[in-house]
Amino acid sequence: MTIDEINKLLNEGNIVKFYNCRKWRKLSKRIQKRDNYECQKCKRRGKYSKGKNVHHIRELKVVPELAYAEDNLETLCISCHNEEHPEKLEGFKKPEPKFINDERW
Ligand SMILES: [Zn+2]
């Protein structure tokens, strides 16, 4: 998926498709491996959590051109990832499927 396509998905509110694209899935696996499958935020706080999600440090919707920049990516556990995206929490009403179901195509 190209940056133009990502911009288009952002405009359409359809960015979940990005997380299902092959290139992202491959890259996110590589980042998790780089980070030893460990949550980097927990690590900075001196504790260990298994990393589940790969997060864009500078938000995808703000800087889509960094979508695939490895320096802009880090592995997080689900709770840290939710902390990074408070706008998605909506009072814990329902779990955010796109951050939990990483294995879905
Ligand atoms: Zn964490």
Ligand SMILES: [Zn+2]
């Ligand atoms: Zn994120």
